[in-house]
Amino acid sequence: MVKGKEIKPKQEAKILGVVMDAKLRFKKHMAEAATKGLSVAMCLRRLKMLSPRTARQLFITAVAPAMDYASVVWSHARGEKELTWLNRAQKMGAQAITGAFRTVSRAVAEAEAGIQTVDGRHAQAGMKLYINVRTLPKTHPLATLKVSVSRRYLSPLKRLALAFEKSRIERMETIQAYAVPPWHNRVSLVCEADREAAMAAANNAKDIVIATSASDREGLVAMGGFVTQESTGQVGRMVARYSVTLGSRDNQNPYTAELEAIAMALRCMPDGLQCRELTVISSCQSSLKAIAQPRQQSGQTTIRQIYEHIERLARGNNRAKMIWAPSRNDGFAMGREAKRQAKKATKAGCTPESPPYQARSTRTRLATSQLRRQRALPDKVGGYSKRIDRALPGEHTKALYDGLKRREADVLSQLRTGMARINSYLCKIGTAESDMCECGRAPETMEHFLFRCTRWET
Structure with missing residues (x-):
């Protein structure tokens, strides 16, 4: 009772921007995060004629933080359903960067746009937190965190410890709350x-x-x-x-x-x-x-x-x-x-x-590099893109798109994904009656359009 009013327990509460429910499932928070990310991604897509470099920077600074806020707290509870919610913003953001068609798979669109996946960003955030925990002084309560034998219920921190306990993190440097007192003269x-x-x-x-x-x-x-x-x-x-x-x-x-x-x-x-x-x-x-x-x-x-x-x-x-x-x-x-x-x-x-x-910066760089090397396109996704570029996904796609203007990036993404305004693709989606090229010699595939079509001979 507070001032004569009965205070009843609630099923959820927002603490430091994270919606905590009674069972710590974080369903509502993940739904809100996906909605915020999708809203910002839609705003990004409405900005016309942005260069791929600018659009990617806006995605990294606006869309991703809206979805990933405090992800180390709730990402362990994320299932396939919640991942689907978050991936909607990912795909729309990738389309805004490269101009790829909506029918391009999300994994290929992310690889072409040069952005991290949701799994990759959450794994990187968890890895950085775990490394930071290992740099804490021994007097800090989290510095004594160990993986207990009982695994009936695993807290988020214990899940992090289990995920990275086999990583080569030893002799990590200790980082105090401050290097020198605030009143100390600087060099x-x-x-x-x-x-x-x-x-x-x-x-x-x-x-x-x-x-x-x-x-x-x-x-x-x-x-x-x-x-x-x-x-x-x-x-x-x-x-x-x-x-x-x-x-x-x-x-x-x-x-x-x-x-x-x-x-x-x-x-x-x-x-x-x-x-x-x-x-x-x-x-x-x-x-x-x-x-x-x-x-x-x-x-x-x-x-x-x-x-x-x-x-x-x-x-x-x-x-x-x-x-x-x-x-x-x-x-x-x-x-x-x-x-x-x-x-x-x-x-x-x-x-x-x-x-x-071990320097924290070096350990973080190596762990981040290892996470990037583990990234790969799914087995049954992006067959055409894999034939065009065996190095997908990789950092080289940024160099391909960053020097292009908006319309040039649109054309390049269509060429690299195989989904373009040519009859072979338009016939597949039912917007063209035939896949034959206007020259009448063969179906209008990407190879025929680029190398064999007589309409472009001079």
Whole structure:
């Protein structure tokens, strides 16, 4: 009772945008998600003369999020019936991108449009959530999630754990709630938009200058660095150089290697350093920007170490700043030497000194790539398209359509799907009396229309 009124239990409630029913079947939420997605897809289809690239971007940013909101919560309860609801928006969105006929199967239309399937997007979202859970600190309640012996009722999180328990996710990096406290001073970053200005800033660095680089070759990721002491009017004196093999591409990437190279250089600076200016120069913008604006990103452990060493050096009135230099900078000798050191550690026979942690970004990229390789057209669907293009589905379809205008994309999709305004197809759907070509020599098939019809001879 609340203020004399009896409050009766309801069968459903909306929590953070998700309609939760008493039995956690999520039927109503999936129906609403499919309706929203179909409504947005219909609006997309009404936009005439959009290029395939623009239409695909609108699908990714407007249609897919309307259907997939909080999919990791309810996708485990999705059945064939609910999947059919969601696929209506998928097919309409694919038609809006390529201009394919309505009679083209949904799987072929999705492959031609270069968009992910509903299953693919939901699997990718679940995979990302599982990887993020594995990066949580041990004090977090979800970090202790394990697959229990009893499987009478499986929660969504346990279903995720079962789906990905055999994946090679081990030694995952730990990502805290924040890298540095909000009140902590950030590292100064000089990132000039103009390449000439960036090269000038790198060459004008004085005092202690640290150039870092990363190398990704032969399946290995390594880092290298070159440290000099610069003085006004004098040639820089080399202080140190280093190269370290970090690990395989399955664990590390050039972004994390650049972070490790910067951390190692700062780690080796002595405590007795007084009143000096340290300048770190790198060609990796993503690493420098991650240090300047630390968040819950991959490589956070290394970023925390960088700030710890900068704070240690600041006790001796030392200042640290970072400068971005273009990677193809022939006028910056230190950058070339740092790159040479990094490549030295990726030669055949090089092995990491200790097993590195797995970077979240690398693990996510590999898992996403694996999901894409598993995608295939159904056995009894798209026989004509499979003969035309054995690589379907693949990323190459984006390159085929992205350079075309709307009408050109319409023609290409008709040619690639075999469903076009020619008599062989029109006769099948009952809109033409005969499949014969107007030249009278043979049925008007796609091959005859393109290569044999005498009407197009000059």
